[in-house]
Amino acid sequence: xxxxxxxxxxxxxxxxxxxxxxxxxxxxxxxxxxxxxxxxxxxxxxxxxxxxxxxxxxxxxxxxxxxxxxxxxxxxxxxxxxxxxxxxxxxxxxxxxxxxxxxxxxxxxxxxxxxxxxxxxxxxxxxxxxxxxxxxxxxxxxxxxxxxxxxxxxxxxxxxxxxxxxxxxxxxxxxxxxxxxxxxxxxxxxxxxxxxxxxxxxxxxxxxxxxxxxxxxxxxxxxxxxxxxxxxxxxxxxxxxxxxxxxxxxxxxxxxxxxxxxxxxxxxxxxxxxxxxxxxxxxxxxxxxxxxxxxxxxxxxxxxxxxxxxxxxxxxxxxxxxxxxxxxxxxxxxxxxxxxxxxxxxxxxxxxxxxxxxxxxxxxxxxxxxxxxxxxxxxxxxxxxxxxxxxxxxxxxxxxxxxxxxxxxxxxxxxxxxxxxxxxxxxxxxxxxxxxxxxxxxxxxxxxxxxxx
Amino acid sequence: xxxxxxxxxxxxxxxxxxxxxxxxxxxxxxxxxxxxxxxxxxxxxxxxxxxxxxxxxxxxxxxxxxxxxxxxxxxxxxxxxxxxxxxxxxxxxxxxxxxxxxxxxxxxxxxxxxxxxxxxxxxxxxxxxxxxxxxxxxxxxxxxxxxxxxxxxxxxxxxxxxxxxxxxxxxxxxxxxxxxxxxxxxxxxxxxxxxxxxxxxxxxxxxxxxxxxxxxxxxxxxxxxxxxxxxxxxxxxxxxxxxxxxxxxxxxxxxxxxxxxxxxxxxxxxxxxxxxxxxxxxxxxxxxxxxxxxxxxxxxxxxxxxxxxxxxxxxxxxxxxxxxxxxxxxxxxxxxxxxxxxxxxxxxxxxxxxxxxxxxxxxxxxxxxxxxxxxxxxxxxxxxxxxxxxxxxxxxxxxxxxxxxx
Numbered sequence: 001x002x003x004x005x006x007x008x009x010x011x012x013x014x015x016x017x018x019x020x021x022x023x024x025x026x027x028x029x030x031x032x033x034x035x036x037x038x039x040x041x042x043x044x045x046x047x048x049x050x051x052x053x054x055x056x057x058x059x060x061x062x063x064x065x066x067x068x069x070x071x072x073x074x075x076x077x078x079x080x081x082x083x084x085x086x087x088x089x090x091x092x093x094x095x096x097x098x099x100x101x102x103x104x105x106x107x108x109x110x111x112x113x114x115x116x117x118x119x120x121x122x123x124x125x126x127x128x129x130x131x132x133x134x135x136x137x138x139x140x141x142x143x144x145x146x147x148x149x150x151x152x153x154x155x156x157x158x159x160x161x162x163x164x165x166x167x168x169x170x171x172x173x174x175x176x177x178x179x180x181x182x183x184x185x186x187x188x189x190x191x192x193x194x195x196x197x198x199x200x201x202x203x204x205x206x207x208x209x210x211x212x213x214x215x216x217x218x219x220x221x222x223x224x225x226x227x228x229x230x231x232x233x234x235x236x237x238x239x240x241x242x243x244x245x246x247x248x249x250x251x252x253x254x255x256x257x258x259x260x261x262x263x264x265x266x267x268x269x270x271x272x273x274x275x276x277x278x279x280x281x282x283x284x285x286x287x288x289x290x291x292x293x294x295x296x297x298x299x300x301x302x303x304x305x306x307x308x309x310x311x312x313x314x315x316x317x318x319x320x321x322x323x324x325x326x327x328x329x330x331x332x333x334x335x336x337x338x339x340x341x342x343x344x345x346x347x348x349x350x351x352x353x354x355x356x357x358x359x360x361x362x363x364x365x366x367x368x369x370x371x372x373x374x375x376x377x378x379x380x381x382x383x384x385x386x387x388x389x390x391x392x393x394x395x396x397x398x399x400x401x402x403x404x405x406x407x408x409x410x411x412x413x414x415x416x417x418x419x420x421x422x423x424x425x426x427x428x429x430x431x432x433x434x435x436x437x438x439x440x441x442x443x444x445x446x447x448x449x450x451x452x453x
Numbered sequence: 454x455x456x457x458x459x460x461x462x463x464x465x466x467x468x469x470x471x472x473x474x475x476x477x478x479x480x481x482x483x484x485x486x487x488x489x490x491x492x493x494x495x496x497x498x499x500x501x502x503x504x505x506x507x508x509x510x511x512x513x514x515x516x517x518x519x520x521x522x523x524x525x526x527x528x529x530x531x532x533x534x535x536x537x538x539x540x541x542x543x544x545x546x547x548x549x550x551x552x553x554x555x556x557x558x559x560x561x562x563x564x565x566x567x568x569x570x571x572x573x574x575x576x577x578x579x580x581x582x583x584x585x586x587x588x589x590x591x592x593x594x595x596x597x598x599x600x601x602x603x604x605x606x607x608x609x610x611x612x613x614x615x616x617x618x619x620x621x622x623x624x625x626x627x628x629x630x631x632x633x634x635x636x637x638x639x640x641x642x643x644x645x646x647x648x649x650x651x652x653x654x655x656x657x658x659x660x661x662x663x664x665x666x667x668x669x670x671x672x673x674x675x676x677x678x679x680x681x682x683x684x685x686x687x688x689x690x691x692x693x694x695x696x697x698x699x700x701x702x703x704x705x706x707x708x709x710x711x712x713x714x715x716x717x718x719x720x721x722x723x724x725x726x727x728x729x730x731x732x733x734x735x736x737x738x739x740x741x742x743x744x745x746x747x748x749x750x751x752x753x754x755x756x757x758x759x760x761x762x763x764x765x766x767x768x769x770x771x772x773x774x775x776x777x778x779x780x781x782x783x784x785x786x787x788x789x790x791x792x793x794x795x796x797x798x799x800x801x802x803x804x805x806x807x808x809x810x811x812x813x814x815x816x817x818x819x820x821x822x823x824x825x826x827x828x829x830x831x832x833x834x835x836x837x838x839x840x841x842x843x844x845x846x847x848x849x850x851x852x853x854x855x856x857x858x859x
Contacts, residue, residue, distance in 0.1 A: 094480070096479075096480035097478050097479060097480065098479065098480075099478055099479040101479075122479060122480075184483055185479070185480075185482065185483070185484075187484075203483040203484055204483070231483075231487060232487075233487070234483055234484045234487055236484065253484055253487060253488065286458070286463060286492050286495045286496060286499075287492060288495075289488060289491035289492070289495075290488045290491065290492065293484075293488060340458050340463075343463075343466070343492065344466055346470075349485050349488065
């Protein structure tokens with residue numbers, strides 16, 4: 001099992017040599033709450049990178065084509081489209097304000113020239129179509145070039161409008177709005193491999209939707225107890241299997257994962273598989289329940305494994321073995337003795353995400369102080385890197401960081417007490433094919449590439 | 454970065470979080486509040502166990518002083534995994550006049566009540582988590598070897614620090630259960646599924662049975678008697694048994710009202726208090742003064758269908774006051790503001806509505822914990838904060854899922 005802290009970053013073999021590529025976002029110290037990035041997602045080809053923020057906006061970056069005339073901008077991501085996905089709402093019946101923060105974005109596989117994505121806030125999921133327009137019709141009969149209607153009596157001749165090129169315009173339009181299906185806060189959406197359905201999960205229920213149908217959804221999991229006082233766990237994340245369209249998993253706040261098969265029954269309250277690692281009784285504390293709560297679950301691309309993230313560790317599970325994970329990687333074990341302070345400042349409730357690389361040989365997750373951690377499953381090596389403006393020279397290699405857990409602090413190490421817990425990396429994404437990673441640090445999006453790449 | 458890892462401060466921090474979550478944007482976050490309630494429960498268990506140990510220790514000391522030279526029993530509560538500082542708690546705050554507990558009969562009575570409360574709480578957890586045996590963890594001598602075990606045999610069971618999780622597959626050892634010594638009657642556990650409604654056994658019948666928790670463990674497991682023989686394991690063993698349902702001191706009770714947003718069903722459940730805390734105040738109704746105990750009139754049953762047409766202002770969970778958060782006809786609890794919803798003027802400070810909402814939800818006046826100046830006319834100041842915390846602690850069992858106020 002990989003140890004805590006950071007290891008070296010030796011070159012060669014399967015190890016990565018991460019270099020800074022780009023950073024997006026404002027530089028000022030004063031970060032507006034609305035600009036905080038709340039989700040990051042590559043599309044299936046990796047050419048598009050979408051981010052959602054707390055202000056309800058979605059920004060899509062597109063990778064530039066490799067261009068011999070501009071060799072330095074190899075594969076750079078530039079803004080492609082920006083639109084307001086969700087607005088703040090007010091539920092008058094329950095006197096609740098509904099935040100516009102984008103909780104998740106999931107891309108649909110591309111089927112034509114347009115791109116489709118699902119974005120969700122706490123209550124409503126929207127299907128957006130992002131399409132390009134680079135031609136414009138000119139020469140209308142009934143209206144002028146500027147759009148004013150012409151007086152029909154003045155028209156003396158007919159002409160056929162012709163298409164003329166125009167500056168590329170990217171339009172985003174909401175095609176479907178899936179609303180009013182969730183009483184509790186939506187935490188996950190996941191597109192099925194059949195490309196027709198998707199699931200949305202809130203704290204207590206999971207619904208199955210068809211992409212074409214907005215007025216109906218099927219409830220497939222419901223863990224709400226008859227008496228809410230008996231509530232002991234909530235759903236924290238859910239995902240469809242990447243290849244088997246009948247299988248999905250959902251994780252709970254108790255640190256368990258349930259795999260369900262939709263073929264077995266309409267209501268998947270009974271799981272097909274139940275993944276739980278026995279708790280180590282010697283590590284019990286006041287906060288055991290909190291740190292065992294799973295914040296993210298992701299299937300590997302192969303579909304054979306899945307990964308879960310709890311507060312202090314990342315675990316890789318083999319779907320064929322329910323009794324314990326096959327790998328456990330400590331992300332920041334040095335925080336275990338600080339749990340009380342982290343409880344006081346609410347950091348213990350932070351929900352970190354995790355992601356696989358394209359070949360499932362490495363996994364990545366975030367930490368505090370703008371650190372993020374990468375674990376190589378083959379070599380069992382891990383590294384801690386930092387997303388910071390200081391290391392932002394073009395193509396500068398990232399230096400591994402190390403947290404000093406006690407005793408003498410070596411040079412270049414940082415002590416646990418100096419960590420900045422306001423700088424947290426909750427959202428990361430790995431390009432589906434290449435070694436390009438996107439790391440969201442509060443309001444900035446960092447893009448790093450592997451030098452070998 | 455250091456923070457005090459003592460139970461009371463954790464409890465107040467947790468309650469503050471729950472309180473502030475109600476005003477946060479986006480509504481109450483179920484997940485976070487559930488986690489906070491777990492911390493509350495853990496802290497409460499530790500707090501009560503300490504207190505229990507302290508009371509017992511005093512009782513022991515008095516007994517031994519009568520018999521023999523004082524035999525020092527170092528009862529530091531050490532639970533696995535707790536930092537060392539957790540075992541060295543400061544002097545326990547024993548409410549209602551510290552020296553009163555030194556008097557033996559009172560101490561024993563309190564011990565008894567405290568123990569009952571614990572039994573009840575463990576019972577609830579038992580049924581809730583469908584764990585066949587309580588995880589007792591008797592007060593252990595710090596680092597006690599076998600020699601301590603002899604002293605332990607005198608102790609009745611006390612708090613389980615380790616809140617029960619789903620049972621054996623979590624790898625926890627099962628604790629043995631042995632018949633308790635004289636003061637504690639051997640009971641029968643109340644019938645299974647109606648877990649948290651069970652403060653008042655009469656209300657239990659009216660409570661609906663809960664659906665199976667996630668994981669679909671068969672409900673039969675809940676009904677299995679707790680006295681499953683299992684090898685005693687090292688942290689201690691659990692002595693004592695559940696008090697009979699009718700022995701519960703339900704005199705001082707109040708109600709928590711929960712509005713389920715999905716089904717619009719209103720559930721009213723009972724909370725219980727430590728009897729000694731209630732009786733510390735001369736106004737306690739159950740002590741025969743003032744109005745009859747609210748608990749006696751409490752069988753308003755559990756579930757009640759809510760008709761949306763009825764009381765518009767009660768539609769949202771902020772205002773359950775009229776639906777029975779206040780024990781009907783009972784005098785307000787003097788020591789802490791037992792807020793009658795009507796008592797709170799709509800034009801009072803913006804704080805008041807939050808606190809009154811919270812009070813009506815938790816069924817206890819914990820205005821002492823939130824930084825609100827108590828009205829000195831009504832409450833004896835030294836008792837207020839403590840008593841509120843105690844009430845909050847005592848009633849935790851019924852509203853451990855504080856997020857019910859959804």
